[in-house]
Amino acid sequence: MQAHVQPVSEQKGPEKSSSSLKQAQMPLVIGGLIAAAILFIFLSITQDIVQPILLIIGLLLGYTLFHARFGFTSAFRRLMSVGNGQALRSHMIMLAVAVTLFAPILATGFTFFGGTAEGYVSPVGISLIVGAFMFGIGMQLGGGCASGTLYAVGGGRSVMFITLLFFIIGATIGAYHFDFWTNDLPAFEPVSIATSTGLGYFGAWFVSIIFFGGIILVTLRIEKKKNPPKMAALPSAKGWKRIFRGSWPLFTAAIVLAVLNALTLMTRGQPWGITSAFALWGSKAAEAVGIDVSSWGYWQANADQLQASIFADSTTVLNFGVILGAFLASAAGGLFRFNNITGKNAAASVIGGLMMGYGARLAFGCNIGAYFGGIASFSLHGYIWGVLALAGTFLALFLRPLFGLSVPKSKDSFC
Numbered sequence: 247m248q249a250h251v252q253p254v255s256e257q258k259g260p261e262k263s264s265s266s267l268k269q270a271q272m273p274l275v276i277g278g279l280i281a282a283a284i285l286f287i288f289l290s291i292t293q294d295i296v297q298p299i300l301l302i303i304g305l306l307l308g309y310t311l312f313h314a315r316f317g318f319t320s321a322f323r324r325l326m327s328v329g330n331g332q333a334l335r336s337h338m339i340m341l342a343v344a345v346t347l348f349a350p351i352l353a354t355g356f357t358f359f360g361g362t363a364e365g366y367v368s369p370v371g372i373s374l375i376v377g378a379f380m381f382g383i384g385m386q387l388g389g390g391c392a393s394g395t396l397y398a399v400g401g402g403r404s405v406m407f408i409t410l411l412f413f414i415i416g417a418t419i420g421a422y423h424f425d426f427w428t429n430d431l432p433a434f435e436p437v438s439i440a441t442s443t444g445l446g447y448f449g450a451w452f453v454s455i456i457f458f459g460g461i462i463l464v465t466l467r468i469e470k471k472k473n474p475p476k477m478a479a480l481p482s483a484k485g486w487k488r489i490f491r492g493s494w495p496l497f498t499a500a501i502v503l504a505v506l507n508a509l510t511l512m513t514r515g516q517p518w519g520i521t522s523a524f525a526l527w528g529s530k531a532a533e534a535v536g537i538d539v540s541s542w543g544y545w546q547a548n549a550d551q552l553q554a555s556i557f558a559d560s561t562t563v564l565n566f567g568v569i570l571g572a573f574l575a576s577a578a579g580g581l582f583r584f585n586n587i588t589g590k591n592a593a594a595s596v597i598g599g600l601m602m603g604y605g606a607r608l609a610f611g612c613n614i615g616a617y618f619g620g621i622a623s624f625s626l627h628g629y630i631w632g633v634l635a636l637a638g639t640f641l642a643l644f645l646r647p648l649f650g651l652s653v654p655k656s657k658d659s660f661c
Contacts, residue, residue, distance in 0.1 A: 304567015365623025371433020382638020388598020416603020
């Protein structure tokens with residue numbers, strides 16, 4: 247398969263580097279802009295001012311994710327399979343910028359529209375361990391993490407629609423079982439490196455920066471030892487046109503994503519998240535067919551959210567924005583195209599989607615809410631999530647070939 251058919255991270259074999267770039271699909275670009283404008287106007291008329299602003303942030307998030315093919319799934323897989331840490335280093339840059347921006351925001355509680363900014367600081371217990379490990383396996387089988395699923399759907403990767411559907415189903419089942427995992431099984435109280443240790447936000451920021459730097463050095467040492475294949479270059483426009491067409495360097499995207507997450511925190515009072523909306527969508531669908539989801543412990547504390555329109559849910563609006571933003575980025579680069587679905591990759595998407603949805607509920611979030619948002623919020627659970635997801639990724643390296651999915655090899659030209 248060629249690079250323009252699907253994200254680089256999910257190629258069936260070694261990808262060839264190419265500098266060619268297709269013509270923009272202008273009818274699709276125009277259609278995407280019209281859809282975004284209609285949704286923006288609708289939200290402006292029917293919802294609080296926060297919602298249309300979050301739609302814009304979501305559009306920028308989706309555009310950035312697709313534009314750089316910024317992956318979490320592929321980053322973990324490259325590191326665990328052949329020792330290529332380039333993408334993981336971009337994660338560390340993203341997290342370093344994020345904690346630098348989050349620290350003063352969380353210390354002061356500042357938001358644009360009232361209320362207090364609060365990070366994602368969640369308990370550490372059995373549910374986190376099981377959920378993060380499940381998510382690590384699921385994202386490798388499903389072909390993408392939470393953000394990867396959304397931007398791949400926006401880019402037209404057909405099999406990811408199956409992943410998304412079963413992601414929603416898994417998240418809904420996870421919401422149904424949420425009480426058991428969080429209340430009936432052992433767990434420690436949430437631990438903030440900033441407020442639970444006496445370090446304060448400046449001390450927690452300093453410790454975080456040292457940790458991220460250490461991870462960067464470790465990945466460089468691993469690469470020096472293993473000499474893994476490089477990541478393939480993506481086709482791109484030249485000069486200022488590269489802002490809109492082609493690709494961005496991973497480090498550029500890392501900085502942009504961190505800034506957009508900080509803007510999300512100041513706009514809605516919480517960091518960027520994705521999978522809580524999946525539980526909401528699935529629960530509303532279940533309610534529509536007669537299932538009493540309001541009796542679930544997960545929803546008893548959030549009854550107003552369940553009864554309100556999905557357009558009043560800020561995470562839903564962000565998700566719609568991510569999909570539309572990725573669609574615009576793919577069309578601008580001439581890359582939007584549906585591709586074939588096989589029995590094997592469909593089966594992998596079903597299993598992976600279910601595991602990610604269920605795991606995300608148990609682990610208090612996904613690669614965005616738990617890993618990115620948790621670590622940026624100085625929560626211990628974010629770091630533990632990353633370790634367990636890496637462990638799940640390692641196991642999934644042995645499972646992917648059963649579904650016809652590739653695993654990078656040291657002799658590949660690119661990974």
